[in-house]
Amino acid sequence: MNTPDTSRENPLVSIRGLSKAYAAHTVLREIDLDVHEGEVVALLGSSGSGKTTLLRCVNLLEKPDRGRIEISGQAIFNQSAGGDDKAGIKQKQVNTLRSRVGMVFQHFNLFPHMTVLGNVMEGPRIVLKEDGAINRKRAMEYLEKVGMADFADRMPHRLSGGQKQRVSIARALNMRPEVMLFDEPTSALDPELVGEVLSTMITLAKEGMTMLVVTHELGFALEVADRVVFLDQGTIEAEGPPADVLLHPTNERVQSFVNRFHATAELMRPLLQD
Amino acid sequence: MFDWSIITQNADLILKGLWITLYYTVVTTVLGLAMGLLVALAQLTRITAISWAGRLFVEFFRNVPLLVWLLWSYYALPIFLDINISKQLAGIMALSLYGAGYYAEILRAGIQTLDAGQTDAARALGMSTGQAMRRIILPQAFRRMIPPLAGQTIIQMKNTTLLSVLTVPDLLYQAGYIASFTYRPMEVYTAIGVVFLIILIPSNYLARKLETHNR
Numbered sequence: 001m002n003t004p005d006t007s008r009e010n011p012l013v014s015i016r017g018l019s020k021a022y023a024a025h026t027v028l029r030e031i032d033l034d035v036h037e038g039e040v041v042a043l044l045g046s047s048g049s050g051k052t053t054l055l056r057c058v059n060l061l062e063k064p065d066r067g068r069i070e071i072s073g074q075a076i077f078n079q080s081a082g083g084d085d086k087a088g089i090k091q092k093q094v095n096t097l098r099s100r101v102g103m104v105f106q107h108f109n110l111f112p113h114m115t116v117l118g119n120v121m122e123g124p125r126i127v128l129k130e131d132g133a134i135n136r137k138r139a140m141e142y143l144e145k146v147g148m149a150d151f152a153d154r155m156p157h158r159l160s161g162g163q164k165q166r167v168s169i170a171r172a173l174n175m176r177p178e179v180m181l182f183d184e185p186t187s188a189l190d191p192e193l194v195g196e197v198l199s200t201m202i203t204l205a206k207e208g209m210t211m212l213v214v215t216h217e218l219g220f221a222l223e224v225a226d227r228v229v230f231l232d233q234g235t236i237e238a239e240g241p242p243a244d245v246l247l248h249p250t251n252e253r254v255q256s257f258v259n260r261f262h263a264t265a266e267l268m269r270p271l272l273q274d
Numbered sequence: 275m276f277d278w279s280i281i282t283q284n285a286d287l288i289l290k291g292l293w294i295t296l297y298y299t300v301v302t303t304v305l306g307l308a309m310g311l312l313v314a315l316a317q318l319t320r321i322t323a324i325s326w327a328g329r330l331f332v333e334f335f336r337n338v339p340l341l342v343w344l345l346w347s348y349y350a351l352p353i354f355l356d357i358n359i360s361k362q363l364a365g366i367m368a369l370s371l372y373g374a375g376y377y378a379e380i381l382r383a384g385i386q387t388l389d390a391g392q393t394d395a396a397r398a399l400g401m402s403t404g405q406a407m408r409r410i411i412l413p414q415a416f417r418r419m420i421p422p423l424a425g426q427t428i429i430q431m432k433n434t435t436l437l438s439v440l441t442v443p444d445l446l447y448q449a450g451y452i453a454s455f456t457y458r459p460m461e462v463y464t465a466i467g468v469v470f471l472i473i474l475i476p477s478n479y480l481a482r483k484l485e486t487h488n489r
Contacts, residue, residue, distance in 0.1 A: 061394055091402070099400025109395035113413050123399035126409055168395075175399060 010073050012037045012179055012210050013058060018067030020053060020234075027053045028064070029234045035179065035212055040205045042221035042242070043214045045231035046257060051214045054231065055181050058212065059101045060094055071097055072178060099127050102172030106184040108164040110156040116143065116167050117152040123175045135174075142170040146200050162193030166200050173204075180204065182213040218261055222246055230254050280458045281465045291448030292469060298365065298444065299431040305370035306430065307423075310377025315407075317382050328378070335375025341436055344368045348440050361440040369437070373430050380426060384419035385411060424481035428474055445469060 011034035018031040027050045035041050043051040056062035058069065060077060069077040076089060076097045110119050120139040124130040143149040146166040156164055165185055172180060182201065186194045198220055205211060205224050215221060221228050222242045230238040230245060230253070238251040249255040281288070316328030335343075347368035352359045359367075388411055396406035416423075438447035449466040453459040 059398060061397060095397075095400045095402055097400075098398055101398075103395075103398035105391060105395065105398075107391055109389075109391035111392070111395065111410055111414075113417065122409065123401075126405050127400040171399075 011035055012039075012072055013212065014068075014070040014073075015054075015058070016068040018054070018057060018064050018069065020050075020057065020062065020064045027234050028057070031067070031234075031236060033229060033236070035210060037210055038208045039227065040209075040211045040213065040225045042225035042228045043212065043231060044216075044218075044221060044228055044257070045237075049231040050234040051231045052183055055183050055212060055214050058181055059098045059103060061103075071101065095127075099123070099175055100178050102175060102177030102180040104165070104168050104172055104180065104182045104185050106187050108156075108161070108168045108188075110164055110168055110171070112156050114156075115152065116148060116154050116156065116159070119156065119167060120171045120174050123171065127175070139170070139174050142173045143167070145173070145203070146170045147196070160193060161189045162196045165189065165197045169197075169200055169204075179210040179212065182211065182215070184214050184216065186215070186217060218246060218258070230257070232257075276461055276464075277458060278461060280452070280456050280461045284452045284456070284462075287448045287452055288445070288465065288469070291443060291445035291466075294443055295431070295434050295445045298369065298434045298437060298442070299427070301366055302369040302373055302434070303427050303430050305366070306373030306377050309370060309374035311381055313374055313378035314381035314385065317378070318385060332375050332378050335372050336379070340368075340372050340433055341439065343372060344436055344440060361442055365437045365440050365442050369430070369433060372433070373426070376426050376429075377423065380419055380422045381415070384415040384422075388415055388418075420484045421481050424477070424484065428477055428481070431474065432470065 013033070013035040015031055015033040018028055018033075019026070020028040031054060033041075033054075043055060045051045053062055057064045057077075058071075060069075064077060064079070066079045067077070068075060068079075074097070076094060078089065111122065114122060117136070117139055120143060121132075121135050124135045124139075125132070140149055140152065143152055146169050148163060148166050148170060151159065151163065151167070156167070159167065169185075185201065186197050189197065194217070198217065201211070201213070201220070202224055213220070213225070225242050227240065228238075228242045228245045229236055230251070232253045238245050238249070238254045245251075245254060246258055249258055313328045313331050316324050317332070319325050344365070348359065348361055348364035351364070392410055392414065393406060396410040401409065434444055435446040437444050438450065441447065443451075445466050449462045453462045456462065
């Protein structure tokens with residue numbers, strides 16, 4: 001979408017040597033990843049490849065075992081191998097960091113006991129202690145942006161999946177984050193609802209929002225992402241411009257991953273011709 | 275065969291007993307809930323010593339018979355500590371702690387079974403643990419815990435009858451007293467049972483109603 005300035009010295013998100021294991025099972029091995037301002041990076045990989053864990057490590061919803069994570073040059077996780085030092089990073093700093101990183105979940109995770117507007121206003125109200133009127137006005141603007149302003153007074157359980165996901169995007173945006181994390185934002189949606197969420201995300205990308213997106217939507221990765229990162233068994237197997245990585249895969253694992261999508265398309269072809 | 279005039283003649287004593295029963299129900303429910311919440315949160319912390327203390331509390335009160343605990347609190351505890359405890363204070367303390375053990379389990383389960391995604395969403399916005407609890411987790415947990423909490427509170431009310439062994443003049447104690455000078459235990463105890471049914475059947479009905487309402 002945008003032309004990311006990859007020559008910049010200071011990436012918005014910088015990850016170095018990130019590793020994570022659950023008991024004996026290693027999920028992430030020595031991951032290095034930079035996301036620059038205005039860049040849209042798609043994280044691809046089959047299930048169990050570690051892409052969701054990596055995303056959740058960025059705002060420390062998942063605690064890595066070791067490595068270093070910086071947001072806008074500020075270290076929020078720093079633990080060398082075997083060491084017990086956390087560079088004195090306090091929970092309060094982690095909370096502040098999280099308030100600057102927006103997150104959208106696969107299952108929306110809207111707060112069911114609050115209205116749509118209440119959901120969108122909650123973060124600035126509680127975390128930023130923001131004035132109600134200003135908060136409300138901006139919350140309505142974001143709801144407008146995602147096309148949900150008419151539903152401001154509804155309770156979440158009365159919305160479709162696509163509507164819920166658009167509200168959850170507005171909820172994250174209302175914190176005015178520096179970067180947005182998306183964790184398979186369309187995977188829990190009925191196929192006919194995927195489009196409305198993707199189009200909201202495309203709007204954001206066009207406006208220059210920095211986005212890190214875990215997705216199975218190869219089309220989105222190909223068309224919208226500036227860069228794709230392909231994970232397999234906890235390591236980055238391939239990384240680069242979407243067309244290079246996905247259309248002309250040189251890596252064997254990427255090839256078989258992409259082929260599986262082609263295979264599904266092939267399987268469906270005769271069905272579609274009827 | 276039934277002589278109901280016994281009841282009407284002693285209505286003032288029964289009313290006084292009812293008042294005492296309701297008073298102890300309300301006070302021990304409020305205190306029990308507050309302590310139960312603390313114990314539930316204690317069990318959910320990552321600090322092992324505190325969570326174990328919470329667990330121990332629950333195990334103790336779920337496994338000691340209430341009557342034994344009540345009598346111990348009034349007759350044994352003052353000797354242990356070499357202090358004087360009034361029967362009212364002993365009763366309130368013993369019933370509240372006992373209720374807290376049960377409330378704690380209901381609250382802990384309600385908090386734990388809440389979708390982890392709710393905590394994730396709250397934390398992702400930058401909320402502290404306390405803010406997430408107060409704004410996101412507890413309001414939802416309480417809502418879905420209303421039916422079991424109501425059920426436990428009904429049990430709590432019935433348990434107040436045990437206070438009569440400490441000579442706290444609750445409904446049951448008054449019944450015994452009236453029976454002792456009228457020699458009509460049949461009418462008196464029947465009436466007391468009916469009073470409980472009149473209060474608790476609608477309460478149970480309301481609790482069930484809340485349950486379906488919250489689905």
